[in-house]
Amino acid sequence: MQSLPTSPRPPGSVGVSPADGSARHAGGTPTLPGGMTPARPGPFTFSTACSLGAGIVMLLGIWFGSRGLRDFDSALVWYAGASVFSGMGIAYRYSMWLQRPPTRLYWRRGWQFFLNPARLAWNSGRLAGLFWDNFVLQRFIERRAPLRWGAHWLISWGCLLAAAVTFPLSFGWLRFETAPDSQEIYYCYLSGIRVLAFPTDSFVALVLFHVLDIAAVMVLAGISLSLVRRALDRGALSVQQFANDLFPLVLLFAVSITGLMLTVSSHVLHGTHHGFLSQFHAITVIMTLMYLPFGKFFHVFQRPAQLGVRFYKDAGAAGEPARCIRCGEEFGSRLHVEDLKLVQAQLGIHYEMPDGTHYQDVCPPCRRKNLALIQDGMWRAASLASEERTHG
Amino acid sequence: MELNFFVDYHRCIGCQACVQACQECDTHRGVSMIHLETIRRADSVQTAPQVCMHCADPICARVCPADAIKKTPDGVVQSSLKPRCIGCTNCVIACPFGVPRYTVEVDQMMKCDMCYDRTSIGKKPMCATVCPSGALSYTTLDDFRRDRRGTPVNEWVFGGETVRTRVFVVVPPPTEQMLIQLTTAAGGGAGPDTPADRDDVASLLEGR
Numbered sequence: 001m002q003s004l005p006t007s008p009r010p011p012g013s014v015g016v017s018p019a020d021g022s023a024r025h026a027g028g029t030p031t032l033p034g035g036m037t038p039a040r041p042g043p044f045t046f047s048t049a050c051s052l053g054a055g056i057v058m059l060l061g062i063w064f065g066s067r068g069l070r071d072f073d074s075a076l077v078w079y080a081g082a083s084v085f086s087g088m089g090i091a092y093r094y095s096m097w098l099q100r101p102p103t104r105l106y107w108r109r110g111w112q113f114f115l116n117p118a119r120l121a122w123n124s125g126r127l128a129g130l131f132w133d134n135f136v137l138q139r140f141i142e143r144r145a146p147l148r149w150g151a152h153w154l155i156s157w158g159c160l161l162a163a164a165v166t167f168p169l170s171f172g173w174l175r176f177e178t179a180p181d182s183q184e185i186y187y188c189y190l191s192g193i194r195v196l197a198f199p200t201d202s203f204v205a206l207v208l209f210h211v212l213d214i215a216a217v218m219v220l221a222g223i224s225l226s227l228v229r230r231a232l233d234r235g236a237l238s239v240q241q242f243a244n245d246l247f248p249l250v251l252l253f254a255v256s257i258t259g260l261m262l263t264v265s266s267h268v269l270h271g272t273h274h275g276f277l278s279q280f281h282a283i284t285v286i287m288t289l290m291y292l293p294f295g296k297f298f299h300v301f302q303r304p305a306q307l308g309v310r311f312y313k314d315a316g317a318a319g320e321p322a323r324c325i326r327c328g329e330e331f332g333s334r335l336h337v338e339d340l341k342l343v344q345a346q347l348g349i350h351y352e353m354p355d356g357t358h359y360q361d362v363c364p365p366c367r368r369k370n371l372a373l374i375q376d377g378m379w380r381a382a383s384l385a386s387e388e389r390t391h392g
Numbered sequence: 393m394e395l396n397f398f399v400d401y402h403r404c405i406g407c408q409a410c411v412q413a414c415q416e417c418d419t420h421r422g423v424s425m426i427h428l429e430t431i432r433r434a435d436s437v438q439t440a441p442q443v444c445m446h447c448a449d450p451i452c453a454r455v456c457p458a459d460a461i462k463k464t465p466d467g468v469v470q471s472s473l474k475p476r477c478i479g480c481t482n483c484v485i486a487c488p489f490g491v492p493r494y495t496v497e498v499d500q501m502m503k504c505d506m507c508y509d510r511t512s513i514g515k516k517p518m519c520a521t522v523c524p525s526g527a528l529s530y531t532t533l534d535d536f537r538r539d540r541r542g543t544p545v546n547e548w549v550f551g552g553e554t555v556r557t558r559v560f561v562v563v564p565p566p567t568e569q570m571l572i573q574l575t576t577a578a579g580g581g582a583g584p585d586t587p588a589d590r591d592d593v594a595s596l597l598e599g600r
Contacts, residue, residue, distance in 0.1 A: 102457035102482055140499045144474065235419035238509035239470060299475035302458055306478040306499070326574055332485055340455065340486055347454050350552030351488075353573065359550050362574065364490030368429045371489065372401035372440030373575050375561055379402050379542075382564035 047095040054091030058084045066172025067192045079170035082286040089293030094301055101346035103305075105339055110308020113315040123311060130307050147229045154222030155252065156300075162215035166285075213263050216256035223249050223256075248296045254284040312336075324363035326370065331363035393532040397506065397520065398544055399443065400562035403527040406430070406439030410519035410528055417518055418509040420471065425493065425504040426519050441527055443519065444469060444491045444504035445548075446558035452483035452492055452503075460501075467558045468508055472501040488550045488572075506559075543567055 062080060066072040072080075097103055114123050133139050138156070142149035168174035168190070179185035179197070186205060188196035198204040207214070226249060230236050240246065258281035265274045291297065316333025324331055341360050344351060351359035362370070406428065414424040427442040450469045453461035460476035461483060463469045472483070479499040483492045492503040507517035511530075515521075520530035526540070536544060544560035548570045561570060 097459065100457065100459070102455050103459075106457045106478075106480060140497075141474075144498045144500070148474075233418075234509055235417075235421065238419060238512055239505075296475065299473075302476055303478070305458060309478050309480045312480070332481070336481070337485065340482060343455055343482070344486065349451055349454065349486075351550055353551040355573070357574065359488065359553075359572075360486070364484060364487070365427075365429060366574075367488065367490035368427055368440065368442040369431050370572065370574060371442070371561075371570075372404075372429065372431060372438075374570065374572060375400075375563055376402040376438070376440075377575065378563050378567065 043096060043099045046099065047092045050095035051088040051092035055084055055088040058087045062171045065168075065191050069172065071175045071189070071192060072172030073169070073175075076170040076172075078282055078286060079166065079289075080172075082289040083167060083170060086289040086292045089290075090298070090301060093293045093298060097302065102343045105343055106305060106308060106312060109312050109315075109339065110305070113311040114308065126310070126314075127307060130310055134306060145229075147225060151222045151225035151229060154218045154225065156222075158215045158218030158222060158256075159252070161218070162212055165211050165215075210263070212259055216259045219252050219256045220260075223253050244296055248291070251284065251288045251291060255281070255288055258284050322361070324366050325357055325361045326366040327363060329363060329365075337361065393534065395511070395514075395516075395530055396533055396536070396544070397443065397446075397517070397559040398529045398531070398536055398540075398562055399441065399445075399559060400527050400529070400540075400542065401440040403525045404428075404439045404441055405525045405527075406437060407524060409522040409524060410441055413518035413522040414504075417505075417507045419505055419507070420502055423495075423502070425502060427491070441519070441523075442489060442491060443517075443528065443559060444506065445489050445546075445555075446506060448556040448558070451553075451555070452487050452501075455482040455486045456480075457482065464508070464512075466512070468506050468511065469503075470505050470508065471503050474500060477501055488548065488553070488555055545570055548572060 062072065062084075063069065098107055114120075114127070116123070138149060138153055141152050165174070173191050175189045177187050177189065178200075179187055184200055186198055186200050187194050188198075188208070196204075198208070230240060230245070236245075258277060262274065262277050262281055265272055265277055288297075312335075313333075316335040320334040321330040322332045322334045322337040323329065337360055341351075341358065344360065353359055359367075408428060410426050411424045411428050414426045415422055417425070425444075429440045429442065430436075431438040431440060446463075446467055446469050448467070450461060450463065453463070453469065456472070457480055458472075458476045458478045460472040460478075461469065462473065477500045479494060479496075479501070481494045481501070483501050484494050492501045494501050507515075507519075511517055516530045517528075520528045523529065529536070529540075531539075533544065540562065542562040543565040545563050545567055546557045546560045547568065548555045548557065550572045554569075563570065
């Protein structure tokens with residue numbers, strides 16, 4: 001599908017240029033006479049700064065979290081490097097996304113209403129509820145289709161479980177070590193602080209040593225369900241694309257299967273081809289990390305905006321309703337309609353009517369009726385004119 | 393030959409065949425995405441269908457904070473992408489044609505996608521297939537001009553906003569643009585009067 005409002009265009013410069021040839025600027029930046037624009041950082045400069053900032057923060061995090069690289073495992077340097085690069089890409093795209101007028105407005109409003117001191121306690125409780133429902137259980141996906149939910153839940157939690165282990169490991173924040181006085185006891189250190197001690201033959205050890213295998217099995221099960229759905233669902237078949245819908249599954253499959261093959265090599269095949277497999281696994285992981293900011297996986301970072309929207313809707317419902325100027329019925333919140341007018345002005349959408357009204361103040365059903373009535377009126381006028389011509 | 397969608401509101405007889413057929417579309421199975429408006433329920437039987445007009449530069453996509461609305465290379469604007477839609481309803485209230493629907497249960501905007509499972513392989517959309525009166529039709533421009541009266545127009549003016557659409561509306565010649573102002577069934581309201589028809593039920597009831 002064609003990407004309408006995103007890169008390589010600057011945020012806010014969606015669609016075609018206006019008829020006068022003037023460019024649309026992010027956030028409604030005014031164009032000065034002579035086509036000059038005010039001297040202020042452009043969206044690309046801002047996003048580049050965000051990207052560099054994210055890279056520096058991650059490198060500092062690795063430095064301090066690994067106690068000056070004392071706990072850093074140099075064998076994992078490729079994973080750490082790819083993670084930093086991926087983090088920079090995510091920061092770049094996220095900041096570009098945030099500069100789009102509608103996104104910026106929702107972002108600002110969401111935080112404004114959430115942090116309202118009078119409602120902060122209630123909002124925090126609601127946030128916990130929304131988090132549990134939307135992220136832990138992912139109920140809204142279950143309501144879309146149980147098969148989709150099963151696939152998504154397994155893939156997402158499998159990936160998060162793996163990420164929770166591999167990122168701290170590759171950054172040198174997490175370290176495992178045998179006890180100095182016993183080969184049967186394992187210690188787990190977080191930034192040099194011992195947080196766990198367990199016998200190597202315990203259930204905890206079994207789970208910890210195989211947590212990535214568990215995650216891989218979850219992801220592979222999710223991919224299987226997803227492929228079943230994508231093979232059988234005629235709706236999905238008609239709109240799915242290889243780059244956007246299937247390639248991410250290919251990447252996750254490659255990461256999971258090569259990860260499992262490492263375990264099989266160690267435990268079953270006495271280390272056969274372990275070196276090759278570990279290189280191969282590293283390549284698949286690095287490819288996935290590189291894809292993270294630019295492909296379908298980016299929705300992981302966009303999705304929390306869903307929570308901000310809930311607080312925005314709560315605030316809108318508590319305020320004045322918007323009433324249609326045609327039928328007088330409520331059709332949303334005044335807050336939403338007025339904010340949308342601001343966004344439209346920034347995007348160069350002009351719904352101001354010649355009679356001084358604003359088309360945004362018309363409810364959707366009235367818009368539909370209005371269109372039909374206008375067309376009907378045109379035919380009636382044509383019919384009357386024809387009759388008049390016929391009968392003199 | 394390129395197939396085009398034509399809407400002729402005043403041919404609608406309110407049979408609801410399009411509403412039922414729409415539910416058969418595989419991309420939104422069981423849920424009808426077409427709107428069938430009863431213009432003035434109290435005193436008129438006039439009805440009108442509304443499908444997505446598939447704008448060249450869709451306002452729904454422009455106001456979407458999640459960048460969730462995409463257009464296919466053949467000009468069909470799709471329902472919001474499931475992984476991205478955050479349910480803000482910007483698209484619902486910004487669309488000049490009043491088309492997108494927000495479904496609370498699934499927290500997603502869905503809309504008419506011109507039966508993409510069918511039109512992408514050269515078939516007609518469900519609604520146009522079953523419409524008995526020609527209010528909704530899907531054919532080539534040449535065939536339309538040969539078989540029907542009226543001029544297909546796909547340029548709309550909403551105040552200061554001009555919108556070009558993939559779907560055409562059928563109007564009397566020599567119209568080139570649809571100038572949208574507010575109007576009501578009886579000709580009152582903010583816009584220009586709708587010419588009174590001596591047989592129009594609503595007009596008769598209001599003594600016009």
